[in-house]
Amino acid sequence: MAAAHYGQPSQVPMPVHHSATPAGTFAPGTKIQVGEHRVIIQRYLSEGGFAHVYLVKLPRPIDGTDQAVLKRVAVPDKETLRSMRTEVETMKRLKGHRPIVTYIDSHASELKGGGYEVFLLMEFCDGGD
Known part of the structure; x- marks a missing residue:
């Protein structure tokens, strides 16, 4: 993720646990800084592998909408982090191709x-999924 921003988010998100969502998910209203975008969690959508997926509200509309998807991925080591960087770089190169989900921004940080x-x-x- 060459363009990813490293360091801690400006506000530490507060995980929440409800019976309909897995442990460690963010509560609606939680604000997350993702690169240049400060998004607000609207609702939890799904999980898969080491990721949680949320519907978020953007600070200003992009392509006519203020909604986006935030994928939060737990990455255990530097090798897996490199794989995530490759995924992000591929999404950036494919931006604008109709059947491909459009990349907006990304952020990575090392956990304590x-x-x-x-x-x-x-x-x-x-x-869809």
Whole structure:
């Protein structure tokens, strides 16, 4: 993620646990800094692998919408972080191709207990996974 921003988010997000969502998910209203975008968690959407996916509100509309998807990925080591960087760089190169979800921004930070946390901000495509 050459353009990713490293360091701690400006506000530490507060995880929340409800019966409908897995432990460690963010509560609606939580603000997250992802690169140049300060997004607000609207709701939890799904999980898969080491990721949680959220619907978020953008500070200003992009392509006519103020909604986006935030993918939060737990990354255990530098090798996996490099793989995430490759994914982000590929999304950047494919930006503008119709069938590909549009990359908006990303952020990665090293966690105090070890490993990394990566936030990937993408366009919201209603009605699908």
